[in-house]
Amino acid sequence: METLTEQDRANIGRTAAAPVLSVKNLQVQYAAESGNVTAVDDVSFDIGAGEVFGLAGESGCGKSTIANAVMRLLQTPAKITGGSIELAGRNLLDLGEEELRRTRWRDVAMVFQSAMNSLNPVMTIGDQIVDVFTTHERMPKKAARERAAELLKLVDISPDRLKSYPHQLSGGMRQRAVIAIALALKPSLLIMDEPTTALDVVVQQEIMHQIKELQQRLGFSILFITHDISLMVELSHRMAVMYAGKLVEVAPSKDMLENPLHPYTNALMGAFPPLTGPRVELTGLPDAPPNMAHPPTGCRFHPRCPLAIDECRTVAPPLLPKTVNHDAACLLVPGYVLPRERSRP
Amino acid sequence: MSPARSTSPGRPETATAPLVQVRNLSKDYHLGSFPFRSTVRAVNDVSFDINHGEIVALVGESGSGKSTIARILARLEQPTGGQLIIGGQDIFATERRGASMKYRSKVQMVFQDPFGSLNPAHRIEHFLTRPLQLHGENDSPRALKLKLRELMATVGLGEQMLDRYPHQLSGGQRQRVAIARALAVEPEIILADEPTSMLDVSVRIGILNLMRKLRDERGVSMLYITHDLASARYIADTTMVMCAGDLVEGGESIELMAAPHHPYTQLLLSAVPDARRTQTVRPPKRDATARNTGRGNGERIALSESHWALKVPEPAA
Numbered sequence: 001m002e003t004l005t006e007q008d009r010a011n012i013g014r015t016a017a018a019p020v021l022s023v024k025n026l027q028v029q030y031a032a033e034s035g036n037v038t039a040v041d042d043v044s045f046d047i048g049a050g051e052v053f054g055l056a057g058e059s060g061c062g063k064s065t066i067a068n069a070v071m072r073l074l075q076t077p078a079k080i081t082g083g084s085i086e087l088a089g090r091n092l093l094d095l096g097e098e099e100l101r102r103t104r105w106r107d108v109a110m111v112f113q114s115a116m117n118s119l120n121p122v123m124t125i126g127d128q129i130v131d132v133f134t135t136h137e138r139m140p141k142k143a144a145r146e147r148a149a150e151l152l153k154l155v156d157i158s159p160d161r162l163k164s165y166p167h168q169l170s171g172g173m174r175q176r177a178v179i180a181i182a183l184a185l186k187p188s189l190l191i192m193d194e195p196t197t198a199l200d201v202v203v204q205q206e207i208m209h210q211i212k213e214l215q216q217r218l219g220f221s222i223l224f225i226t227h228d229i230s231l232m233v234e235l236s237h238r239m240a241v242m243y244a245g246k247l248v249e250v251a252p253s254k255d256m257l258e259n260p261l262h263p264y265t266n267a268l269m270g271a272f273p274p275l276t277g278p279r280v281e282l283t284g285l286p287d288a289p290p291n292m293a294h295p296p297t298g299c300r301f302h303p304r305c306p307l308a309i310d311e312c313r314t315v316a317p318p319l320l321p322k323t324v325n326h327d328a329a330c331l332l333v334p335g336y337v338l339p340r341e342r343s344r345p
Numbered sequence: 346m347s348p349a350r351s352t353s354p355g356r357p358e359t360a361t362a363p364l365v366q367v368r369n370l371s372k373d374y375h376l377g378s379f380p381f382r383s384t385v386r387a388v389n390d391v392s393f394d395i396n397h398g399e400i401v402a403l404v405g406e407s408g409s410g411k412s413t414i415a416r417i418l419a420r421l422e423q424p425t426g427g428q429l430i431i432g433g434q435d436i437f438a439t440e441r442r443g444a445s446m447k448y449r450s451k452v453q454m455v456f457q458d459p460f461g462s463l464n465p466a467h468r469i470e471h472f473l474t475r476p477l478q479l480h481g482e483n484d485s486p487r488a489l490k491l492k493l494r495e496l497m498a499t500v501g502l503g504e505q506m507l508d509r510y511p512h513q514l515s516g517g518q519r520q521r522v523a524i525a526r527a528l529a530v531e532p533e534i535i536l537a538d539e540p541t542s543m544l545d546v547s548v549r550i551g552i553l554n555l556m557r558k559l560r561d562e563r564g565v566s567m568l569y570i571t572h573d574l575a576s577a578r579y580i581a582d583t584t585m586v587m588c589a590g591d592l593v594e595g596g597e598s599i600e601l602m603a604a605p606h607h608p609y610t611q612l613l614l615s616a617v618p619d620a621r622r623t624q625t626v627r628p629p630k631r632d633a634t635a636r637n638t639g640r641g642n643g644e645r646i647a648l649s650e651s652h653w654a655l656k657v658p659e660p661a662a
Contacts, residue, residue: 058545200406205616227546231618273579284550
């Protein structure tokens with residue numbers, strides 16, 4: 001049984017307090033020669049204050065597209081074609097270029113996949129951090145330098161490193177410097193897109209520990225994207241599993257781990273060999289992620305689903321609450337009842 | 346390393362002598378030019394065996410020297426010192442520098458990047474026909490077709506894939522083609538350097554299962570190089586841990602991961618993400634562990650019949 005604190009943690013995103021980020025019915029399309037490809041289809045989720053929300057799924061399922069949509073960084077041929085993204089009550093989709101520029105970094109910051117390579121190689125770390133303060137806060141140089149030193153200390157890097165160039169730091173240090181820069185203006189939401197994929201396990205663990213510590217100390221929310229489910233369960237309070245542009249399951253992380261409802265979640269959980277216990281044969285998934293230009297009809301997972309029944313081919317199951325805090329989109333989940341189809345006049 | 350272990354059921358009989366014997370292998374890389382020359386010892390006095398039909402995993406972080414060992418075994422690099430004995434033959438002493446056809450038909454490689462290792466201008470059929478023609482007997486077109494079909498079936502791909510180009514295949518399918526290509530010459534050992542790290546999580550297990558199947562059904566030995574300890578535990582009979590050029594611990598995979606002895610192995614294991622752990626553990630600072638403790642005298646402690654670790658030198662007073 002879950003302890004009360006676990007429950008509280010799980011409830012963070014659902015409390016009456018307004019969420020930090022509220023994504024509603026988001027749809028993103030990529031224009032292609034053969035027609036529009038819907039990469040993100042009717043995705044809705046909230047992230048509460050101080051909540052770490054994970055987004056898991058295979059490559060190409062649309063998770064990075066969501067991150068870029070929240071940052072409003074999508075470029076043609078990608079286009080947000082529906083829904084809303086509210087950050088602290090403001091719809092980001094209504095903002096003009098100038099307002100966006102002010103929102104990015106101050107309210108929402110992002111750490112990219114190979115972030116350690118996103119540092120400018122011909123500028124010292126110090127100058128790059130100072131840049132943030134002088135540009136966004138119009139802070140005098142001297143004060144900015146002091147803030148930069150504090151910021152580096154925050155991520156356990158000695159302030160002498162302000163004078164170092166990126167190539168003089170190790171990969172893990174660079175990644176921490178990038179996280180420091182992202183947190184410079186105390187954003188309420190930090191988006192991390194596979195922040196540790198390029199790093200070794202030991203360094204990854206160091207960084208993850210650091211992020212968790214900072215998050216608890218500073219109280220920002222995190223949208224955490226990764227394909228490593230174990231890592232996600234370790235770090236996040238709540239998580240969503242995404243498949244072919246749609247969310248298929250949303251639940252508190254521990255709940256998702258112990259009681260996955262969707263067959264796809266189950267398959268993802270079963271894709272990681274354990275470090276303890278007997279050696280058991282794992283199955284993984286058949287090797288055929290869907291072509292998003294022609295997504296399968298009905299439930300998009302049905303061609304790879306070991307449990308699919310005839311109805312799965314025709315009925316697209318919406319994401320519905322199964323138990324408190326635990327939503328799933330699958331016809332086979334016990335007790336799953338489709339909302340009655342709207343009667344047409 | 347370990348004395349000949351009793352064979353587990355389902356695997357072909359183990360011949361008495363190990364298939365591969367690596368003895369005191371070292372590799373130095375020279376950096377820079379005069380007067381700033383320096384030498385990096387990438388592999389330091391490494392010895393291990395690979396038995397017939399055994400999967401041996403070599404784990405460690407980037408830069409630990411594990412890929413260098415694979416490259417030496419593949420004869421893409423010349424070692425600075427030591428012996429490589431395959432099937433009783435001292436390879437570097439008896440064969441001239443570079444690769445011979447005979448060697449290649451015994452030892453094959455599967456690389457990390459299935460996107461880069463297949464020439465985009467050729468159909469899948471080409472990748473499998475070439476090794477068959479180069480290494481095999483002169484097969485009639487009909488016998489060749491039969492062999493191709495069988496190879497594809499072994500790696501779990503349909504025959505219709507033979508007409509496709511690499512870009513029409515997914516990453517997992519491409520890696521299967523790379524494995525089929527290695528299998529075409531019926532090698533005794535496959536060196537697999539991080540074969541799953543560029544694949545999507547959901548299809549990694551499929552490749553690992555295929556490697557297991559090849560060992561069980563064909564008795565192919567494998568050296569599996571990875572930084573993913575869980576996958577090493579999943580498929581490898583024996584796991585060896587490498588740290589900064591040294592082999593620091595080795596043993597039966599499950600036993601080793603249940604009771605890691607060397608501080609570096611403990612560090613690596615503690616860093617693996619574990620969904621069931623409630624609190625992230627902060628790994629101990631590196632200097633406190635093996636990396637900077639300096640090299641011992643290479644003395645090994647036997648922890649059990651199938652598990653040993655390098656003796657950690659006492660910290661200097």
